[in-house]
Amino acid sequence: MTEPLPAGSTVGILGGGQLGRMLAVAAARLGYKTHIFEPGAAPAADVAHAWTQAGYGDLDALKTFAEACDVITFEFENIPADALDVLSATTPLYPDRRALEVSQDRLIEKSFLRDLGLQTASFAPLTSDIQADLKVTGVPAILKTRRFGYDGKGQARVMQADEADAAVASLEGASAIAEGFVDFSKEISVIAARGQDGSISAYDPGENVHEDGILSTTTLPAQIAPPLRTDAVLMASQILNALDYVGVLGVELFVTPAGLVVNEIAPRVHNSGHWTQAGCAVDQFEQHIRAVTGWPLGDGSRHANVVMENLIGEDVDRAAALAGEPGVQIHLYGKAETRPGRKMGHINRVTGAA
Ligand code: AMP
Numbered sequence: 001m002t003e004p005l006p007a008g009s010t011v012g013i014l015g016g017g018q019l020g021r022m023l024a025v026a027a028a029r030l031g032y033k034t035h036i037f038e039p040g041a042a043p044a045a046d047v048a049h050a051w052t053q054a055g056y057g058d059l060d061a062l063k064t065f066a067e068a069c070d071v072i073t074f075e076f077e078n079i080p081a082d083a084l085d086v087l088s089a090t091t092p093l094y095p096d097r098r099a100l101e102v103s104q105d106r107l108i109e110k111s112f113l114r115d116l117g118l119q120t121a122s123f124a125p126l127t128s129d130i131q132a133d134l135k136v137t138g139v140p141a142i143l144k145t146r147r148f149g150y151d152g153k154g155q156a157r158v159m160q161a162d163e164a165d166a167a168v169a170s171l172e173g174a175s176a177i178a179e180g181f182v183d184f185s186k187e188i189s190v191i192a193a194r195g196q197d198g199s200i201s202a203y204d205p206g207e208n209v210h211e212d213g214i215l216s217t218t219t220l221p222a223q224i225a226p227p228l229r230t231d232a233v234l235m236a237s238q239i240l241n242a243l244d245y246v247g248v249l250g251v252e253l254f255v256t257p258a259g260l261v262v263n264e265i266a267p268r269v270h271n272s273g274h275w276t277q278a279g280c281a282v283d284q285f286e287q288h289i290r291a292v293t294g295w296p297l298g299d300g301s302r303h304a305n306v307v308m309e310n311l312i313g314e315d316v317d318r319a320a321a322l323a324g325e326p327g328v329q330i331h332l333y334g335k336a337e338t339r340p341g342r343k344m345g346h347i348n349r350v351t352g353a354a
Contacts, residue, residue, distance in 0.1 A: 002196050002294040005070055007031030010049065011293065012069030012091065016042025018333040018343060019075035019269050022277075024048045026285035032293065037065050043334045044075075056083045066090035073247060073292045077103050077267055078148055094196075094246040094292040099267040102243065106146045107177050109264060116242055118235055119261045122180035126171075130164045130178070137180035143167050145174040153213070182261050184254035188222045191273035192236035193248045193287045193297055200240055201287065201297040202233040203280065205253070206308075208272050214341060218272045218308040220279055221354070224255055231260050239265060248273070248288040271343070275308040276300070278329045278348035305352045316344035327351065 005011075011027045013020045016038025024034040024047045033049035036042050045051035050068065054061035056079065063086050066072060072093045077100055084097050102112045110123045124136035126143060134141055139161050145154035154174065156167035168176075187210065192202035207222035208215055222229070236251045250270030252263040273284035282290070282298025290297055311319060316338060323330050327350035335344055 004290075004295040005032070005293040008033065009070040009293070010035050010068060011289065012037065012065060012072035012087075013044060013048070013075060014038075014072065014079055014087075015075035016040070016044040016051070017075060018043060018335075018345075019271075020044030021047055021333060022274075022285045022331070023073070023075060023269065023289060026283070027289045027293075029286065030289055030293065030295070032289070035065065035069055037062070041336070046334050056080050059083070059086050062086045063090060071292050073288070074100075075268055095243070095249070095267045096246070099243045099245055099249075103265050103267045104147055106144055106149070106264070110177065110179075112242075113239075113262050113265075116238055118238070119259060121182045121261060121263075124178050126168070126176040126178055130168050131161065133178045134158065134161060134164060137178045140181040142179045142181060143171060143176050144179060145171060145176050147175070155213075182254045182256060182263075184256050184261070186222070186224065186255040187252065187263070188224060188228075188232060188255060188260075189218070189250055189252045189270065189272040190232040190236045191248060191250050191270055191276065191284050192233070192240060193284075193291050193300070194240040194245045195291050195297045196246050196294050197296075198241075199297055200237050201300040202236050203273065203276055203284070203300045204302045205229055205232040206272055206275055208252075212341070214312060214343075215271045215310055216312075217310070218275050220275050220302060220304075220306045228255065228260060235260065235262065247291045248284050271310070271346075272308075274331070274346050275306040275348055277331070278350050279304045279306040279354070302354045304350045304354055307349045307351060309347050309349065310343055311345040311347065313338060313340040313342055313344065319345060319347075322347055325349070 010033045016036045021044040035050040036048045039055045052065045124133045141158045143156045156170045187208045188205045190205040206218040250266040254261040276283040329348040332345035
């Protein structure tokens with residue numbers, strides 16, 4: 001077994017949002033300091049030891065940050081390659097570059113998943129001949145930018161072939177892929193971790209409902225046939241091993257009559273894993289910090305049925321009223337300004353024993 005980093009060591013976190021904040025709290029519980037790197041507002045910095053407020057183009061700031069950290073991890077995947085070069089030359093970075101390179105680009109990601117033998121939507125890189133691309137994917141299709149898409153942004157639907165030109169125009173020249181429409185009955189996700197020793201621990205899959213492209217609720221247990229639950233966990237394990245991954249990974253899946261179809265992977269803790277804070281002895285944030293600092297992975301088995309509800313925009317005004325309801329755990333992200341569509345917090349509602 002590898003020895004865990006000693007107490008008092010510093011975990012660097014790239015990104016200062018709510019995921020970084022919850023990682024920092026988990027790191028503190030394991031005796032670590034955290035150092036946040038974030039150019040903008042940083043709710044994570046409120047609970048961290050240090051904050052470097054600089055951009056990803058500031059290579060000197062990145063180097064100084066890396067020198068101050070014993071290990072570096074991240075809460076978002078769009079970290080520029082030059083920044084990764086500087087960071088990983090100085091300090092171990094988990095998950096490593098390969099996981100980032102695969103998940104930063106939808107074309108590389110889909111090709112990687114298909115090469116593993118996993119089912120994905122049919123896909124094609126967008127060329128200057130959209131009608132030819134749609135022959136590969138079929139119609140309806142969804143055009144998605146290869147990079148920098150999140151919460152349904154950077155996407156355009158093509159319900160009929162004659163809508164294709166307008167959909168392409170809406171992407172404003174960004175490099176993109178076309179994806180065939182998957183006729184799914186449910187969306188689920190599985191959150192899984194791999195330790196430095198190669199051991200794997202997967203959480204039970206949760207059932208996700210999105211509104212306006214943003215995750216609204218995750219419900220455990222997912223109402224799916226038991227074999228699909230096993231399939232989801234095996235798929236996540238296969239991905240983790242193929243990437244020689246260290247840390248927590250989220251895998252979003254569509255449930256279809258032909259089995260599970262992978263939508264995308266996120267090389268980090270994931271919004272649809274927040275339920276683990278109320279449903280498991282070791283939640284996804286502690287599990288991730290354990291993995292990147294060389295601890296054994298913890299017990300991720302589910303002891304409770306949980307519904308996670310995101311508090312988006314003015315939903316957060318209901319937090320005090322929700323706090324009094326049975327089984328409700330409140331998590332607020334400390335963001336100064338409420339804006340429509342902004343994730344302000346979440347609740348985990350324990351609905352019974354597992
Ligand atoms: P994404 O940004 O790829 O996670 O997509 C956001 C949401 O759009 C997903 O959660 C699905 O509800 C929907 N979606 C994405 N890709 C497809 C697809 N190929 N077929 C049907 N629905 C999709």
